[in-house]
Amino acid sequence: MVSVSEAGASIYSASELAREELPELDVTVRGAVSIGRRLQDPLAELVKLDPKSIGVGQYQHDVDQPALTEALERVVETVVNKVGVELNTASPKLLAAIAGLGPALATAIVKYRDEHGAFATRSQLKQVPRLGAKAFEQCAGFLRIAHGSEPLDSSAVHPERYGVVAAMAKDLGVPRKALVGDSALVAKLDPARYVDAEQGLGLPTLRDIIAELEKPGRDPREQFVDVGFDPEITELAHVKPGQVLNGLVTNVAAFGAFVDLGVHQDGLVHVSELANRFVKDPADVVKVGDRVKVKVLTVDLARGRIGLSMKALQAPAPTPAPMAPRTFNGIRLGK
Numbered sequence: 126m127v128s129v130s131e132a133g134a135s136i137y138s139a140s141e142l143a144r145e146e147l148p149e150l151d152v153t154v155r156g157a158v159s160i161g162r163r164l165q166d167p168l169a170e171l172v173k174l175d176p177k178s179i180g181v182g183q184y185q186h187d188v189d190q191p192a193l194t195e196a197l198e199r200v201v202e203t204v205v206n207k208v209g210v211e212l213n214t215a216s217p218k219l220l221a222a223i224a225g226l227g228p229a230l231a232t233a234i235v236k237y238r239d240e241h242g243a244f245a246t247r248s249q250l251k252q253v254p255r256l257g258a259k260a261f262e263q264c265a266g267f268l269r270i271a272h273g274s275e276p277l278d279s280s281a282v283h284p285e286r287y288g289v290v291a292a293m294a295k296d297l298g299v300p301r302k303a304l305v306g307d308s309a310l311v312a313k314l315d316p317a318r319y320v321d322a323e324q325g326l327g328l329p330t331l332r333d334i335i336a337e338l339e340k341p342g343r344d345p346r347e348q349f350v351d352v353g354f355d356p357e358i359t360e361l362a363h364v365k366p367g368q369v370l371n372g373l374v375t376n377v378a379a380f381g382a383f384v385d386l387g388v389h390q391d392g393l394v395h396v397s398e399l400a401n402r403f404v405k406d407p408a409d410v411v412k413v414g415d416r417v418k419v420k421v422l423t424v425d426l427a428r429g430r431i432g433l434s435m436k437a438l439q440a441p442a443p444t445p446a447p448m449a450p451r452t453f454n455g456i457r458l459g460k
Contacts, residue, residue, distance in 0.1 A: 129164050130375065130385070131156070133171075133178035142173055142218065168208060168346075172201060173218045205267075208346060209281060212250075212268045213243040225263025230256055246275045247284055276302045280341035282334055289319050289326060290334065304338050311339045352416055354387030361388050364424050364431055369438065374415040382411045384419055384433055392431030394419060401439050410435075 137143050138156035147155045162170040171179065176197040205222040212234075220231035230253070237253045238244065247265050250256055266283035273279065277287055287301075293314055294301040304310055316331035337343075353371040358364060364386065372384035375391055382399065383391040394417075399410045411417065423432035 129160050130179075131160050133174045134159050136178045137174055140173075146216075168204065169216065169219050172205060172222055173216070176201060209267055209269050212247070212270050213238065223264050223267050225260040230260060244270055245273050246270065247273075247278045248275075276305045277341075280305065281337045282341075286326075286330075286334055289321075289324075289331070290338065292319060293338075305341050306339075308339045311335055350416070352385075352387070358387060361390050361424070361426060361429060361431070364388060364392075364421055366421050366423060368421045370419055370421065372417050372419050372433075374411050374413055374417060377407050377411060377413060379407070382407050384417060386419075386431070390429045390431060392419065392421070392433040394433045394435055398422070398432075398434035398436045401436050401441055 134156040137159050138152045143152075143155045143159070147158060150158065159170060159173075177193070202222045202224070205219065206224055210219055210223055217228070217231040217235050220226055220234055221228045223231075226234070233253050233255055234250070244250065247268060247270060250265065250268070251258075251261055262285070266281055269280075270278040275287075277284075277290060282290060290304065291301050294304050296318075297304070297310060297313060299310060314335055316328055316335055319331055320326055320328060352373045355370055358368075358370065364370075370386050372386050372392070374382050375385045376383040379396075381393050381395040383393055385391050394411075396404050396407050399407055404410055417435060418438055419433040419435055420437040421431065422434050422437070423430075425431075
């Protein structure tokens with residue numbers, strides 16, 4: 126069993142974007158589809174939501190809202206560009222987060238794709254109306270085309286660097302395509318040989334290119350690991366005091382951490398129950414996304430609350446050794 130967060134799913138299901146994507150489906154069904162998509166590709170689905178809709182901390186409504194919006198958008202853009210986007214399947218919302226694009230160009234790309242079919246190469250982007258040379262230069266390295274006519278288009282190598290890859294392949298006496306994904310061939314390359322200051326090709330850039338050739342299109346995200354929720358506990362009524370359960374930290378506040386147990390309601394590990402030592406800031410102990418083991422302390426069915434403890438499962442803190450008495454000239458000081 127895999128638990129998927131439904132935070133913000135109801136907001137998406139009633140949005141204009143959801144109506145455009147799934148016009149024939151009821152609101153509740155759209156929400157279910159969105160949750161299913163989150164399991165397949167969380168980033169591609171969650172990017173359709175305002176980050177504030179999925180919870181960004183205890184004090185999100187107490188800070189400067191324009192500044193918060195700007196900071197969250199910057200984080201989303203950074204993550205999307207770091208992971209990369211499949212050009213032939215990405216939604217307009219996902220494409221809009223790519224450097225150099227934005228909503229207007231993202232919509233134009235999808236429209237061109239619908240009218241002309243899948244992109245065969247990255248260079249075909251230049252035929253999209255209003256997508257100029259500068260926008261192409263900025264966005265091309267973050268877009269991927271799997272199984273296209275240009276093998277390097279499936280990697281993070283920018284098209285303006287294809288020439289140096291061709292030179293590397295020529296020096297090894299192999300086709301350029303042979304370099305992609307062949308770690309044995311790539312290991313023979315000496316990046317220092319291709320340094321070209323005039324072209325802006327320094328050692329760091331060349332090392333990045335060689336690393337990408339070795340593992341083209343690698344996903345920088347951590348491998349998904351199932352939390353290991355108890356399959357017998359699927360609703361609040363199944364949770365009983367004394368149980369030891371696996372959980373996933375979903376939010377960290379000043380007073381403790383919220384943990385998903387695989388039921389609809391998250392439980393709370395109060396700051397006093399995080400560790401067998403004094404904890405001033407819960408963020409020093411846990412962070413969102415941590416997989417933890419907790420003991421159920423209390424269950425309030427009427428109010429939908431679960432009290433949890435991590436401290437109860439930890440070894441007791443060692444008792445400090447008693448201090449030796451202070452003496453002066455053989456006379457004991459103090460009590």
